[in-house]
Amino acid sequence: xxxxxxxxxxxxxxxxxxxxxxxxxxxxxxxxxxxxxxxxxxxxxxxxxxxxxxxxxxxxxxxxxxxxxxxxxxxxxxxxxxxxxxxxxxxxxxxxxxxxxxxxxxxxxxxxxxxxxxxxxxxxxxxxxxxxxxxxxxxxxxxxxxxxxxxxxxxxxxxxxxxxxxxxxxxxxxxxxxxxxxxxxxxxxxxxxxxxxxxxxxxxxxxxxxxxxxxxxxxxxxxxxxxxxxxxxxxxxxxxxxxxxxxxxxxxxxxxxxxxxxxxxxxxxxxxxxxxxxxxxxxxxxxxxxxxxxx
Amino acid sequence: xxxxxxxxxxxxxxxxxxxxxxxxxxxxxxxxxxxxxxxxxxxxxxxxxxxxxxxxxxxxxxxxxxxxxxxxxxxxxxxxxxxxxxxxxxxxxxxxxxxxxxxxxxxxxxxxxxxxxxxxxxxxxxxxxxxxxxxxxxxxxxxxxxxxxxxxxxxxxxxxxxxxxxxxxxxxxxxxxxxxxxxxxxxxxxxxxxxxxxxxxxxxxxxxxxxxxxxxxxxxxxxxxxxxxxxxxxxxxxxxxxxxxxxxxxxxxxxxxxxxxxxxxxxxxxxxxxxxxxxxxxxxxxxxxxxxxxxxxxxxxxxxxxxxxxxxxxxxxxxxxxxxxxxxxxxxxxxxxxxxxxxxxxxxxxxxxxxxxxxxxxxxxxxxxxxxxxxxxxxxxxxxxxxxxxxxxxxxxxxxxxxxxxxxxxxxxxxxxxxxxxxxxxxxxxxxxxxxxxxxxxxxxxxxxxxxxxxxxxxxxxxxxxxxxxxxxxxxxxxxxxxxxxxxxxxxxxxxxxxxxxxxxxxxxxxxxxxxxxxxxxxxxxxxxxxx
Numbered sequence: 001x002x003x004x005x006x007x008x009x010x011x012x013x014x015x016x017x018x019x020x021x022x023x024x025x026x027x028x029x030x031x032x033x034x035x036x037x038x039x040x041x042x043x044x045x046x047x048x049x050x051x052x053x054x055x056x057x058x059x060x061x062x063x064x065x066x067x068x069x070x071x072x073x074x075x076x077x078x079x080x081x082x083x084x085x086x087x088x089x090x091x092x093x094x095x096x097x098x099x100x101x102x103x104x105x106x107x108x109x110x111x112x113x114x115x116x117x118x119x120x121x122x123x124x125x126x127x128x129x130x131x132x133x134x135x136x137x138x139x140x141x142x143x144x145x146x147x148x149x150x151x152x153x154x155x156x157x158x159x160x161x162x163x164x165x166x167x168x169x170x171x172x173x174x175x176x177x178x179x180x181x182x183x184x185x186x187x188x189x190x191x192x193x194x195x196x197x198x199x200x201x202x203x204x205x206x207x208x209x210x211x212x213x214x215x216x217x218x219x220x221x222x223x224x225x226x227x228x229x230x231x232x233x234x235x236x237x238x239x240x241x242x243x244x245x246x247x248x249x250x251x252x253x254x255x256x257x258x259x260x261x262x263x264x265x266x267x268x269x270x271x272x273x274x275x276x277x278x279x280x281x282x283x284x285x286x287x288x289x290x291x292x293x294x295x
Numbered sequence: 296x297x298x299x300x301x302x303x304x305x306x307x308x309x310x311x312x313x314x315x316x317x318x319x320x321x322x323x324x325x326x327x328x329x330x331x332x333x334x335x336x337x338x339x340x341x342x343x344x345x346x347x348x349x350x351x352x353x354x355x356x357x358x359x360x361x362x363x364x365x366x367x368x369x370x371x372x373x374x375x376x377x378x379x380x381x382x383x384x385x386x387x388x389x390x391x392x393x394x395x396x397x398x399x400x401x402x403x404x405x406x407x408x409x410x411x412x413x414x415x416x417x418x419x420x421x422x423x424x425x426x427x428x429x430x431x432x433x434x435x436x437x438x439x440x441x442x443x444x445x446x447x448x449x450x451x452x453x454x455x456x457x458x459x460x461x462x463x464x465x466x467x468x469x470x471x472x473x474x475x476x477x478x479x480x481x482x483x484x485x486x487x488x489x490x491x492x493x494x495x496x497x498x499x500x501x502x503x504x505x506x507x508x509x510x511x512x513x514x515x516x517x518x519x520x521x522x523x524x525x526x527x528x529x530x531x532x533x534x535x536x537x538x539x540x541x542x543x544x545x546x547x548x549x550x551x552x553x554x555x556x557x558x559x560x561x562x563x564x565x566x567x568x569x570x571x572x573x574x575x576x577x578x579x580x581x582x583x584x585x586x587x588x589x590x591x592x593x594x595x596x597x598x599x600x601x602x603x604x605x606x607x608x609x610x611x612x613x614x615x616x617x618x619x620x621x622x623x624x625x626x627x628x629x630x631x632x633x634x635x636x637x638x639x640x641x642x643x644x645x646x647x648x649x650x651x652x653x654x655x656x657x658x659x660x661x662x663x664x665x666x667x668x669x670x671x672x673x674x675x676x677x678x679x680x681x682x683x684x685x686x687x688x689x690x691x692x693x694x695x696x697x698x699x700x701x702x703x704x705x706x707x708x709x710x711x712x713x714x715x716x717x718x719x720x721x722x723x724x725x726x727x728x729x730x731x732x733x734x735x736x737x738x739x740x741x742x743x744x745x746x747x748x749x750x751x752x753x754x755x756x757x758x759x760x761x762x763x764x765x766x767x768x769x770x771x772x773x774x775x776x777x778x779x780x781x782x783x784x785x786x787x788x789x790x791x792x793x794x795x796x797x798x799x800x801x802x803x804x805x806x807x808x809x810x811x812x813x814x815x816x817x818x819x820x821x822x823x824x825x826x827x
Contacts, residue, residue, distance in 0.1 A: 061691050063612075063619040080619065081688060154704075241687040241702050252684075255545060255565060 033284020039277030054087035088244035106164035111171025119179030133169035159238035220282035349497035366482030366502030377731025393468030406485035414455035505822035531822035562801035564622035584815035587678035587725035602660035608646035609653035628794030632736035638779030670722035677800035678725030754791035
């Protein structure tokens, strides 16, 4: 018996590697997906190295320079405080990406745990967890996020938490359905037969095998999360002054829509590009890794 | 677990529904009534609806602005000043000791419901105010000391002397007595109407003014119609005035450009240029009689220390703020009252912008670097067009001298309520004078008697208290001015505020409007307005 086990693992790994390589190959062939990845990489680069790239700080106010149109010294112009919009857009990348990334990570962790429990144990546990997911999904996501932020108090951190909560059921459901099918696989039955503990089965067999759809869904969810964070910022429920969060910059600039449109255009473009990047990349990943799409 | 989550979601639903209810602003499109051939209608757009149309029962500007066109006072303010001119009283005399006032009333005036206006009607109005309480006639208490039988009451007795003469006797002299009487809250209402309607008088206002009340759609519009037997021949020139509530400044301006309304107040300074260059519109400037300020609650740390308050005064770049957010429609404030008001001390200069000095003072005071809460006004007001942005700039100014702050927002009603209780560390606010007297600024905003009402800083000083109290009963104008000037010197040194700006509020209207003269108190009379 004991000598059988490693063999099973080796076999499983060998099988798992090749579809992944397949997927990666087809992903690389997909030009649009590659463009998306480049855009994302660009913004990740800005997020990491922003402070060294940006010509100015976040909050260097100078009323003498207020609302200047784009020029050589201020590429994106200046806002109503005389701050350099180019610098603020660059420095804002870190905030938006951080909110997008970490809120999705939290959603994935919480959603996976709940989804695995629901899917694996079934019966009343499944009923309770699934109904909770249904209830959360019954609310329009941005409305629910607004309600949560209202309760917690407006701040970027609370916006992140709210977005994470709103996205939990998406991942929960995904994992649950995946677990339901994996549960019936022979290797799980085998694991049960040799007396493996539930927790070990869940985390060493079930979870790794449900990861692919999570990664695909996660990439797309980051895009949504960035939009939601910007929306909350726009409504005054996310980032606080003087944080250069893009949604907040849009909201601050809205009275200058006619007189100084550059105050709106550049943060708006930044949001659009990042979201586009994540969406293209996510679509590419799905095409490459989702078995249903390969035919 | 199921029960708990159920509770949580019930709570969520509750929160959501309240949030939704709050969002449900009425945006019904009433527009202009179909113009019947020659009828002249003026639609006035403003930021909020009136509370009550009984001037005696309110203190808010939007109620008084409408009431000023339905009712009249015994004495009027000048067209563009707070100088006193005859109103329903044609003449008045003051006894030498300042304790007795005799008013001669205009003859042959009738209220809009046909009741005769005479001495008896005036007496009945005074009786109504004097026997009221803080809730029914709030402004009476703060302007005239108190109600009948109360210790601080100023008015002893109001008597009719024949048909056209009223004699008012006071317990003690009150310098701004006549100015107070000229305030819209002390308009003369039809006794028949307020006796008949009682509590509901505010829905059925009847006065002697140029316009009669027609209808009121809550949160939407108030319609007034020309009073045909108005006492002044040829006025009013308009047939109809409609007051419409449009809360957003930009939406209101938009309604003006599209022709939905004819006149709009609360114009953003940033939009001034666009209006001036639009040949279909004109820009009106209201004479400045206000002050926008940053208050520091002196009962809270670190602002219990005078040096910290002075440091904040040095730290803030007032000229920068005025240039950035008022677009030249304001000047830097130096005192707690604007320069148009008698008794203004022009020898006081604003604290200069001096971050180094501010840092030194903070160090001297032993400020521990604790983060403060900086409250930002959620609504645009004439004295401060954008509280949020002002707060952001001030936050940066304070950060530069080592004082960290967090910007806090509340809904407007909550903001005022909480600030009045002294819950803010530092807060943005302002004040528009109601009667053009120094008392209405210094005493109302910074005296210990006003703590809990309009003194949000909880500032208390025995010297200024004595000066302000003395000034109230000092009848000699020159001596009175001196008292106020002295009080301002102390207030400048004690620095409970950072006075920020004296602003010029902007109003925009269509080109066809003539004869509109914005009044410094913020309540305008529409009887002289005409549309070409």
